[in-house]
Amino acid sequence: MTDIDHELEVKAVAALSDGPFKCGTVAIVGRPNVGKSTLLNHILGMKLAITSRKAQTTRHRLLGIHTTDDTQYLFVDTPGFQQKHLNALNKGLNKTVTQVLTEVDVVLFVIEPMKLGDADRKVLQLLSDKTPTILVVNKLDLMGDKGNILPLIQDFDLEFPFSEIVPVSAKKSLNLDELLKSIRTYLPEQEAIYSEDELTDKNERFLAAELVREKIFRLLGDEIPYSVAVEVEKFEVVGKLRRIFCAIIVDKDSQKPMLIGKNGEKLKQISTEARQDMEKLFGGKVYLETWVKVKGGWADDARALKSLGY
CATH class of the missing domain: 3.40.50.300 (P-loop containing nucleotide triphosphate hydrolases)
Structure with a gap:
């Protein structure tokens, strides 16, 4: 426009x-x-x-x-x-x-x-x-x-x-x-800043990472500590398909099994529910791949926080 x-x-x-x-x-x-x-x-x-x-x-x-x-x-x-x-x-x-x-x-x-x-x-x-x-x-x-x-x-x-x-x-x-x-x-009189069909200033890459993190919090509850983050390492649009690759970052090796679950079932559930929400939000098919990475002390590391968008 x-x-x-x-x-x-x-x-x-x-x-x-x-x-x-x-x-x-x-x-x-x-x-x-x-x-x-x-x-x-x-x-x-x-x-x-x-x-x-x-x-x-x-x-x-x-x-x-x-x-x-x-x-x-x-x-x-x-x-x-x-x-x-x-x-x-x-x-x-x-x-x-x-x-x-x-x-x-x-x-x-x-x-x-x-x-x-x-x-x-x-x-x-x-x-x-x-x-x-x-x-x-x-x-x-x-x-x-x-x-x-x-x-x-x-x-x-x-x-x-x-x-x-x-x-x-x-x-x-x-x-x-x-x-x-x-x-x-209490709002000032002025023209609209955004067009009427815009809903947020965040891009799809950001929203995808947030949806994966939501599923982690919802599906693991108190089992998972605060020190978990999601980083989208690759986001591709191929025709009407979005191909999204996400790393789930934890603080300790001992936390990986909680996220992966027996035979990978927990990670699969997180990915499936996140993908379904992405398809609703983005209005198209999504291929989502997730894995778990350990990055010790990331929540207290200024460089790591910056790389994750905080």
């Missing part, structure tokens, strides 16, 4: 709206495992950010683009702020969170229902009252009596000057339209 075509497209979209077109960045922050990536995926209407019950699933700053007739929302999904296992990797993840908070127009501070815990408060200390911050109380479907949320909101007001408090259920897609309306209030 040429610059002229993009400009015409933006003007056409704006013409469909009653008000001015708005476009801005929105950080999604919170402690690990409160549903930040699930929230992004359900707003976008597709699986872009990987999810699992394991903390530290999200390791990268991921941009998700949601464009409507009158607004382009640029969501930045951040890693959960880490307070344990503070190796070089996690220190870098925390730096990503704090940097994002200085660059965005709006912050979504996501918590689980009914309480602000100590871990939530530590993330809250990173926020500035100069940036509009919406408290997103996730998992509304688990709250039971919705009347209980009123005293909860009063308590939250004492903790931080939130611009608004919006209860949602990311998993059930409840109240997400109301959340988008609230966000729009």
Whole structure:
């Protein structure tokens, strides 16, 4: 698309709206495992950010683009702020969170229902009252009596000057339209930065590695340590077929059997489920080959972290 075509497209979209077109960045922050990536995926209407019950699933700053007739929302999904296992990797993840908070127009501070815990408060200390911050109380479907949320909101007001408090259920897609309306209030008036068919700033190579890592976390759970990474060593497009070759990197030799499994069954399951998700996301056939490599101490090695994109 040429610059002229993009400009015409933006003007056409704006013409469909009653008000001015708005476009801005929105950080999604919170402690690990409160549903930040699930929230992004359900707003976008597709699986872009990987999810699992394991903390530290999200390791990268991921941009998700949601464009409507009158607004382009640029969501930045951040890693959960880490307070344990503070190796070089996690220190870098925390730096990503704090940097994002200085660059965005709006912050979504996501918590689980009914309480602000100590871990939530530590993330809250990173926020500035100069940036509009919406408290997103996730998992509304688990709250039971919705009347209980009123005293909860009063308590939250004492903790931080939130611009608004919006209860949602990311998993059930409840109240997400109301959340988008609230966000729009605080976005600047300007033209769209991306074309309306773009969903992220990340390439397919990155997304492929993330999907393999998600399956590792989901299928091995607590068996697999935090020190596992995925590196795409080759990504080829042959006609409509994508040929992807991934190395799964672990810290110790003793961790390889966990990933490979008896007769290679666990690695095969990881690869099969990752390939199926890739085919849905990329809209075409995928040939995926994976293997396990040992790279001792990679999570504390600045050079290794840089080569892996952290």
